[in-house]
Amino acid sequence: MxxxxxxxxxxxxxxxxxxxxxxxxxxxxxxxxxxxxAEDEAGKRRFKLKVMGEVKDHVLASIxxxxxxNAAEALKGTGLYVSRDLLPPTEEDEFLYSDxxxxxxxxxxxxxxxTVKGVANFGAGDLLDVARPGQxxxxxxxxxxxxxxxxxxxxxxxxxxPAYAEDEEGEETRESGDQRxxxxxxxxxxxx
Numbered sequence: 001m002x003x004x005x006x007x008x009x010x011x012x013x014x015x016x017x018x019x020x021x022x023x024x025x026x027x028x029x030x031x032x033x034x035x036x037x038a039e040d041e042a043g044k045r046r047f048k049l050k051v052m053g054e055v056k057d058h059v060l061a062s063i064x065x066x067x068x069x070n071a072a073e074a075l076k077g078t079g080l081y082v083s084r085d086l087l088p089p090t091e092e093d094e095f096l097y098s099d100x101x102x103x104x105x106x107x108x109x110x111x112x113x114x115t116v117k118g119v120a121n122f123g124a125g126d127l128l129d130v131a132r133p134g135q136x137x138x139x140x141x142x143x144x145x146x147x148x149x150x151x152x153x154x155x156x157x158x159x160x161x162p163a164y165a166e167d168e169e170g171e172e173t174r175e176s177g178d179q180r181x182x183x184x185x186x187x188x189x190x191x192x
Contacts, residue, residue: 004039004081005098008032013072014060020072021058022049022080025097029059035087038080047080095150104156105130105140108148113159114138130159 008024024032032038033049040047048064066072090096097119105113105128114132119142121127126142140146140159149158 008080018066
Protein backbone atom coordinates (compact mmCIF):
# COMPACT_ATOMS: atom_id res chain seq x y z
CA MET A 1 0.00 0.00 0.00
CA UNK A 2 1.31 3.44 -0.94
CA UNK A 3 1.07 6.77 0.82
CA UNK A 4 -2.12 7.57 2.66
CA UNK A 5 -4.28 10.65 2.21
CA UNK A 6 -6.66 12.20 4.74
CA UNK A 7 -10.09 12.31 3.08
CA UNK A 8 -12.04 13.63 6.05
CA UNK A 9 -12.34 14.01 9.79
CA UNK A 10 -15.04 13.06 12.27
CA UNK A 11 -16.21 16.30 13.86
CA UNK A 12 -18.93 15.00 16.17
CA UNK A 13 -21.86 12.74 16.86
CA UNK A 14 -25.33 13.09 15.34
CA UNK A 15 -28.35 11.66 17.11
CA UNK A 16 -28.39 8.77 19.57
CA UNK A 17 -27.76 5.79 17.27
CA UNK A 18 -24.06 6.27 16.59
CA UNK A 19 -24.14 8.44 13.48
CA UNK A 20 -21.27 10.88 13.00
CA UNK A 21 -20.74 14.22 11.29
CA UNK A 22 -17.77 14.16 8.93
CA UNK A 23 -15.89 17.11 7.45
CA UNK A 24 -15.12 15.72 4.01
CA UNK A 25 -11.98 16.74 2.14
CA UNK A 26 -12.96 14.99 -1.11
CA UNK A 27 -13.93 16.93 -4.26
CA UNK A 28 -17.51 15.69 -3.85
CA UNK A 29 -18.13 15.59 -0.09
CA UNK A 30 -20.44 12.58 -0.42
CA UNK A 31 -17.53 10.54 -1.84
CA UNK A 32 -15.95 10.32 1.62
CA UNK A 33 -17.15 6.69 1.83
CA UNK A 34 -16.49 5.80 -1.82
CA UNK A 35 -12.89 4.63 -1.43
CA UNK A 36 -13.46 1.66 0.84
CA UNK A 37 -12.83 1.44 4.56
CA ALA A 38 -10.87 4.34 6.00
CA GLU A 39 -8.30 4.13 8.79
CA ASP A 40 -7.27 6.42 11.61
CA GLU A 41 -3.93 8.26 11.32
CA ALA A 42 -2.02 5.48 13.08
CA GLY A 43 -3.59 2.83 10.84
CA LYS A 44 -4.81 0.88 13.88
CA ARG A 45 -8.58 1.31 13.46
CA ARG A 46 -10.65 0.77 10.33
CA PHE A 47 -13.95 2.50 9.66
CA LYS A 48 -16.52 1.28 7.16
CA LEU A 49 -18.63 4.37 6.52
CA LYS A 50 -22.07 4.59 4.97
CA VAL A 51 -23.18 8.06 3.90
CA MET A 52 -26.64 8.98 5.16
CA GLY A 53 -26.85 12.53 3.83
CA GLU A 54 -25.64 16.06 4.48
CA VAL A 55 -26.29 18.60 7.20
CA LYS A 56 -24.93 22.14 6.83
CA ASP A 57 -21.32 21.69 5.70
CA HIS A 58 -20.87 18.14 7.00
CA VAL A 59 -21.65 14.66 5.76
CA LEU A 60 -23.76 12.42 7.99
CA ALA A 61 -22.50 8.85 8.10
CA SER A 62 -22.92 5.66 10.02
CA ILE A 63 -19.89 3.58 10.91
CA UNK A 64 -20.14 -0.19 11.08
CA UNK A 65 -19.95 -1.24 14.74
CA UNK A 66 -20.69 2.23 16.16
CA UNK A 67 -24.20 1.99 17.56
CA UNK A 68 -24.61 4.69 20.20
CA UNK A 69 -23.86 8.36 20.75
CA ASN A 70 -21.09 7.72 23.30
CA ALA A 71 -19.14 5.58 20.84
CA ALA A 72 -19.64 8.21 18.12
CA GLU A 73 -18.53 11.05 20.40
CA ALA A 74 -15.37 9.12 21.30
CA LEU A 75 -14.34 9.33 17.62
CA LYS A 76 -14.51 13.13 17.47
CA GLY A 77 -11.28 14.51 15.97
CA THR A 78 -10.36 11.26 14.22
CA GLY A 79 -8.89 11.73 10.75
CA LEU A 80 -10.03 9.32 8.03
CA TYR A 81 -7.24 8.04 5.78
CA VAL A 82 -7.16 5.88 2.66
CA SER A 83 -4.38 4.73 0.39
CA ARG A 84 -3.62 7.28 -2.30
CA ASP A 85 -3.81 4.42 -4.81
CA LEU A 86 -7.57 4.26 -4.21
CA LEU A 87 -8.15 7.87 -5.28
CA PRO A 88 -8.80 8.82 -8.90
CA PRO A 89 -5.79 10.26 -10.73
CA THR A 90 -5.47 14.03 -10.68
CA GLU A 91 -5.77 16.04 -13.86
CA GLU A 92 -3.10 18.38 -15.18
CA ASP A 93 -2.79 21.42 -12.89
CA GLU A 94 -4.83 19.62 -10.22
CA PHE A 95 -3.18 18.65 -6.94
CA LEU A 96 -4.09 16.97 -3.70
CA TYR A 97 -3.37 19.10 -0.66
CA SER A 98 -1.00 16.36 0.49
CA ASP A 99 1.01 16.85 -2.75
CA UNK A 100 1.67 20.46 -1.80
CA UNK A 101 2.55 20.14 1.89
CA UNK A 102 6.31 20.01 2.36
CA UNK A 103 7.20 21.62 -0.98
CA UNK A 104 9.81 24.37 -0.94
CA UNK A 105 8.37 27.78 -1.84
CA UNK A 106 10.72 29.91 -3.93
CA UNK A 107 10.27 33.38 -5.38
CA UNK A 108 10.25 34.09 -9.09
CA UNK A 109 13.90 35.11 -8.67
CA UNK A 110 14.78 31.70 -7.17
CA UNK A 111 15.13 32.95 -3.59
CA UNK A 112 13.85 30.56 -0.93
CA UNK A 113 10.75 31.92 0.79
CA UNK A 114 9.92 28.95 3.00
CA THR A 115 8.07 25.64 3.04
CA VAL A 116 4.40 24.91 2.37
CA LYS A 117 3.07 23.69 5.71
CA GLY A 118 -0.60 23.50 4.80
CA VAL A 119 -3.46 24.54 2.57
CA ALA A 120 -6.40 26.51 3.96
CA ASN A 121 -9.71 27.57 2.50
CA PHE A 122 -11.83 30.09 4.35
CA GLY A 123 -14.44 30.28 1.60
CA ALA A 124 -12.77 32.53 -0.96
CA GLY A 125 -10.38 29.98 -2.45
CA ASP A 126 -7.37 27.90 -1.48
CA LEU A 127 -4.41 29.53 0.28
CA LEU A 128 -0.95 28.04 0.64
CA ASP A 129 0.32 28.47 4.19
CA VAL A 130 4.06 29.03 3.77
CA ALA A 131 6.26 28.78 6.89
CA ARG A 132 9.10 31.29 6.68
CA PRO A 133 12.21 30.76 8.83
CA GLY A 134 12.33 33.33 11.62
CA GLN A 135 9.11 34.99 10.45
CA UNK A 136 5.39 34.38 10.57
CA UNK A 137 3.46 32.37 8.03
CA UNK A 138 2.72 33.77 4.59
CA UNK A 139 -0.71 32.98 3.15
CA UNK A 140 -0.53 32.90 -0.65
CA UNK A 141 -3.62 32.57 -2.87
CA UNK A 142 -3.31 29.29 -4.75
CA UNK A 143 -3.94 30.84 -8.17
CA UNK A 144 -1.97 30.77 -11.41
CA UNK A 145 -1.03 34.41 -10.88
CA UNK A 146 0.34 33.97 -7.34
CA UNK A 147 1.72 30.43 -7.82
CA UNK A 148 2.66 30.21 -11.50
CA UNK A 149 4.63 26.95 -11.18
CA UNK A 150 3.96 23.81 -9.15
CA UNK A 151 6.64 21.17 -9.68
CA UNK A 152 5.96 18.26 -7.35
CA UNK A 153 8.81 16.28 -8.97
CA UNK A 154 11.32 19.01 -8.08
CA UNK A 155 9.69 19.49 -4.71
CA UNK A 156 8.91 23.16 -5.12
CA UNK A 157 6.37 25.83 -5.96
CA UNK A 158 7.25 29.19 -7.46
CA UNK A 159 5.48 31.96 -5.56
CA UNK A 160 4.79 35.44 -6.87
CA UNK A 161 2.67 36.71 -3.98
CA PRO A 162 0.63 39.89 -4.21
CA ALA A 163 2.49 43.04 -3.24
CA TYR A 164 0.80 43.27 0.15
CA ALA A 165 2.29 39.94 1.21
CA GLU A 166 5.80 41.31 0.74
CA ASP A 167 5.35 44.72 2.43
CA GLU A 168 8.05 45.43 4.97
CA GLU A 169 7.01 45.80 8.57
CA GLY A 170 6.13 49.40 9.37
CA GLU A 171 5.46 50.44 5.76
CA GLU A 172 2.59 52.89 5.52
CA THR A 173 -0.72 52.01 3.90
CA ARG A 174 -2.33 54.16 1.17
CA GLU A 175 -4.10 56.66 3.40
CA SER A 176 -4.14 57.23 7.09
CA GLY A 177 -6.51 54.68 8.62
CA ASP A 178 -6.95 52.74 5.37
CA GLN A 179 -5.81 49.22 6.22
CA ARG A 180 -6.64 47.65 2.84
CA UNK A 181 -3.62 46.21 1.06
CA UNK A 182 -2.06 48.02 -1.87
CA UNK A 183 -3.14 46.66 -5.24
CA UNK A 184 -1.04 46.42 -8.37
CA UNK A 185 -2.49 46.70 -11.84
CA UNK A 186 -1.24 44.56 -14.71
CA UNK A 187 1.50 47.06 -15.50
CA UNK A 188 2.90 46.71 -11.99
CA UNK A 189 2.04 50.26 -10.96
CA UNK A 190 0.16 51.03 -7.78
CA UNK A 191 -3.54 51.08 -8.60
CA UNK A 192 -4.51 53.20 -5.65
